[in-house]
Amino acid sequence: MPGVAEVAMFVMSVAIALAGVRMLLGPTLPDRVVAVDLLGTLTVGLLVVAAADAGQRAFLDAAIIIALIGFVSNIAYARFIERRKP
Amino acid sequence: MPAWLPGIFWMAGSTLCLLAAVGVLRMPDIFTRMQAGSKASTFGLAFLLIGTALDIAEGATVARALLIAAFIMLTTPVAAHAVARAAYLTDVPLWSGTVIDERRLDQERLAASVEADGAADAEPGEPPLGDVR
Numbered sequence: 001m002p003g004v005a006e007v008a009m010f011v012m013s014v015a016i017a018l019a020g021v022r023m024l025l026g027p028t029l030p031d032r033v034v035a036v037d038l039l040g041t042l043t044v045g046l047l048v049v050a051a052a053d054a055g056q057r058a059f060l061d062a063a064i065i066i067a068l069i070g071f072v073s074n075i076a077y078a079r080f081i082e083r084r085k086p
Numbered sequence: 087m088p089a090w091l092p093g094i095f096w097m098a099g100s101t102l103c104l105l106a107a108v109g110v111l112r113m114p115d116i117f118t119r120m121q122a123g124s125k126a127s128t129f130g131l132a133f134l135l136i137g138t139a140l141d142i143a144e145g146a147t148v149a150r151a152l153l154i155a156a157f158i159m160l161t162t163p164v165a166a167h168a169v170a171r172a173a174y175l176t177d178v179p180l181w182s183g184t185v186i187d188e189r190r191l192d193q194e195r196l197a198a199s200v201e202a203d204g205a206a207d208a209e210p211g212e213p214p215l216g217d218v219r
Contacts, residue, residue, distance in 0.1 A: 004093035008134075011100035015107035022111045022119075030116050030173035037165060038110050038123040044154065045103050045127075045134045049096055052141040060138075060150040067154060071161040078168035082175055 005053040012046040033077045040070030087140065095137030102130030115181035116173050124166040131158055 002010075019042060023035035044063045051059035109122025132155050139151040180187065 004090075004096060008093075008096035008100040011097075011104050015100070015104040018104075018107035018111045019123075022107075028116065028173070028178050030169055030176075030178055031119065033169055034116065034120050034123055034166075035110060037169070038106060038127055041127045041131060041158065041162070042103055042107065044158070045099065045131045048131070048134045048138050048151070048154070049100070051147075052092065052138045055142075057142070057144075057147060057150075060147065060154070064150065064154055064157070067157055067161070071157075071165055074165040075168055078165070078172040081169070081172035 003053070005049055008049050009046060009053065012042060012049065016042045016046065029077075030081055033074065033081070036077075037070060037074050040066055044070075087143075092137040092141035095133050095140065099130045099133030099135075099137060102126050102133060106130060114183070116178050117170060118181065120166050120170055124162050128158055128162050131155070 016039060019035050019038045023032050023039065026032040026035055044067050047059045047063040047066070051057060051063070103126070106123050106126035109126060110119050113119040113122055135151040135155045139148045174189065
């Protein structure tokens with residue numbers, strides 16, 4: 001009998017898989033960037049639940065770093081999309 | 087505090103995150119996908135963080151949860167705005183059912199008014215206003 005934290009982590013994993021499908025399908029580059037940004041946010045959520053489930057406080061530090069890198073890479077991708085030659 | 091309280095928040099948060107992913111997968115064009123992904127996932131992550139902060143009720147954990155929540159809530163709108171602007175300016179196609187495109191209407195109005203004023207006002211080397219991004 002899985003606990004509620006395991007169920008929540010499974011639901012987050014399904015969400016990550018769906019975002020990954022959009023990343024692979026995404027007809028244009030901005031679609032893929034949006035999907036990757038959502039992947040980062042969902043990974044932060046999964047780590048937050050896993051930190052409580054496994055009792056590992058260090059997972060929260062990893063979540064902070066992933067959130068930081070996700071924001072910076074998203075801004076960089078936006079600049080790249082605007083400036084690249086079509 | 088009852089022991090089942092964090093579980094309620096986790097289930098609510100993970101359901102919202104699943105809805106965000108379904109929205110990103112199923113919505114018809116990039117702008118609708120973007121609003122589904124950024125809003126629902128931010129809200130779901132806030133719920134997950136509340137659940138974890140209730141479950142591990144220590145000062146350091148609660149502080150980190152608050153830090154992640156504040157950071158995500160500040161940066162997600164900025165990132166979504168930057169990507170939406172880049173997508174619009176590079177002419178990513180809108181959904182065929184789009185009701186209104188106010189930026190295009192404004193640009194057409196600007197171009198029409200510049201044409202009506204005549205070329206006498208404009209400096210010779212001045213770029214047309216319709217190209218202003």
